[in-house]
Amino acid sequence: MEVVALILLLPAFYLAADLIHRWMGVGSIAWGSRSSPKIALTFDDGPSTHTQAILERLRKHGVKATFFVLGSQAQKYPELMERIRAEGHQIESHGQVHRPAFFLWPWQEIRQIRAIPGRFYRPPHGIHSPLTRWLTRAAGKQVALWDVESKDWTKQDPQALARRILVWCKPGSIVLLHDNDQFPQTLAILDEILPRLKELGYQPVRLDELETRPLTWREGLMRASQGGHERYFIKNKVERLGLGPFDYLAVSPCAFPGPSQPGLQKGEPSLEVHLDSVRTPAMTQIQLLREGRKGFTLLAEYVQSNPEIRGIWGISQAAAGLRVFGFHLAPVTFLQRLISGTASAWFLWLYRGELPKRSLPSALLGYSPREEFLARWLKKAKAPENPQ
Structure with missing residues (x-):
């Protein structure tokens, strides 16, 4: 036996x-x-x-x-x-x-x-x-x-x-x-x-x-999740904004989930912003700011060539960080806050090793209507290089 x-x-x-x-x-x-x-x-x-x-x-x-x-x-x-x-x-x-x-x-x-x-x-x-x-x-x-x-x-x-x-x-x-x-x-x-x-x-x-x-x-769980991460990108048509080592922004096309905001109504074609959970923990604040500006400058050219896009948005506990890039902040529904908070807690532990804290901010909506976004970032995209 x-x-x-x-x-x-x-x-x-x-x-x-x-x-x-x-x-x-x-x-x-x-x-x-x-x-x-x-x-x-x-x-x-x-x-x-x-x-x-x-x-x-x-x-x-x-x-x-x-x-x-x-x-x-x-x-x-x-x-x-x-x-x-x-x-x-x-x-x-x-x-x-x-x-x-x-x-x-x-x-x-x-x-x-x-x-x-x-x-x-x-x-x-x-x-x-x-x-x-x-x-x-x-x-x-x-x-x-x-x-x-x-x-x-x-x-x-x-x-x-x-x-x-x-x-x-x-x-x-x-x-x-x-x-x-x-x-x-x-x-x-x-x-x-x-x-x-x-x-x-x-x-x-x-x-x-x-x-x-x-x-x-x-980290073994991080490695095991790579296949799911790639399938998510394919299913949701997520595109990276730049392919450099520290380009950490990506976007995916979708209908704006709301709540409706000035200049961006629920259901309108939009782009959701995604942050790279692998790259960002290893980057300094200066790197995050520099690479973020670079990514949004690239995004402005894409938005200009796609007139159907009515705005850019993201829902996250880190959405307040989008304010420095000219985004507006707004509250979200209870369900959105619950889903985003749960996802944020998981990613914070998985990629940073940090346990949930009561002091963490609630999830917010960061958004920028099309015209405001282009007015801010397209000018930077077309700015001539500084003479050497």
């Missing part, structure tokens, strides 16, 4: 380990400091017949990266391993063979982790067994995952995939790409993102140059 119970419980142990350690990433390295524009591009599965082309692109743009290589591939292409090292890139372990931990005996997983010397180990597919973390620590290594997946293994349009990376990349991001000749999308994606990342102000570096620490349980 005990043996039967153990056999039945074993899948549950494996599922729990994978849920906590792969999906949430608790205890792993998944991103670096959110206050720095440094990011790490990482390549799994190599070396391969694509390695040379990847290295050429990295060299062209002066970018250093991290290669999580397979022992079997390293034995097949020793000259490429030397080339990766010679060009200053970091080499870490992706195992001996590309086999999920679910299908490895413990002694096989030990060989996987120790296949390539280094500081980090990235399990194939990120999949964990109940022993993966313990065996990794015993080998003197740390599991390294990611917070931006390129999806270069899919058949999607590479330009769309590159755009997705730029939208979801953040300060400190670890980007998952592949050095695998079965995924030709990777090279096309690199052609798109390498020049753009630098233009936007990101600084691609090796993984060991990021300021990293293991994810806590709270």
